Amino acid sequence: MFVLAIDTSNTTLSVALVENHQTLAEVMETTKNDHSKRLMPTIEALFKQINRTPKELDLIAVAQGPGSYTGVRIGVTVAKVLAWTLNKPLVGVSSLEILARNLKTEGYIIPLFDARRQTVFAGVYNGESSEVIVPDGHYELTDLLNNLSNSDKKMYFLGNDVVKYEALIKSVLGDRVVEIDDESLHVPHASTLANIALEKEAVENVHHFTPKYHRLPEAEMNWMLEQENKGK
Structure with a gap:
């Protein structure tokens, strides 16, 4: 299986071409609000690097969130367009699960993205089996930590935003x-x-595939609160 994988859900732009579990080419760049400009040129450069074409793909994979709203939308939109135009299957994978799979060890793996105001996007995974212990979601960090305090397992927090909450954790x-x-x-x-x-089912309808933000965008939340206040 020849796979194009795209992750623009956070500050790291990561794109890879993988065939039969072997990485043929991969780019990882830490950018800031630049994914829209860098993604397509990066994909084109990777295909040129290995002298292959998009038509040869068997599958397109994309990180579908949570993470940066803009970043997630960019990756999902490009993946959907490519899947539709090339008539290739599309698979979406949790951005948190991708991070959790970086480590395989005894204990709990907790991938974490900052969601501001002492909240995080996070999940809890079994470090050996990758089984989901706590589903991906938008959590108050103190609530999540208090729940984890009931366990005596070793815990591994992953993500560039962990350092922001290291003292509290x-x-x-x-x-x-x-x-x-x-x-x-x-x-x-x-x-x-x-x-x-490769372990997951492709989406049934590419056009119906949507990101998983795990919360409303802040502008939408503010609008809903305004409407609720007007009704009082």
Whole structure:
């Protein structure tokens, strides 16, 4: 299976071409609000690098959120257009699961993205089987940590945003938290996304495929609150 994998759900732009679990080419760039300009040129460059064409693809995989609203939309939109125009199957994978698969070890893996105001996008995964322990969602960080404090397992927090909450995490969970110094484990890899996608079913209808934000955009939430206040 020849797979194109795209992850633009956060600051890291990651694109990979993988065939039969072997990474043929991969690009990882830390950009800021530049995915819309960089994604298509990056995809084109990867195909040229290995002297292959998009028509040879068997599957397109994309990170479908949560994460940056703009970033997720860019990746999903490009993946949908490619899947439709090339008539290729499309698979969406949780952005948090992609990150969680960076590490395989005994204990809990907790991929985490900052969602502001002491909230996070997060999930809890079994470190050995990758089984979901706590579903991906939008959580108050203190609530999530308090729930985790009931477990005596070792815990590995992954993601570039972990450092923002490191003190709070350690204050609640103490020495159950294992520090991860390898920076490569804190960023998603499109090659990992490609391999996860092979385990999942393709979407039935490309046009109906949508991101999983796990919460409303802030502008939409503010509008709803305004409407609710007007009705009082």
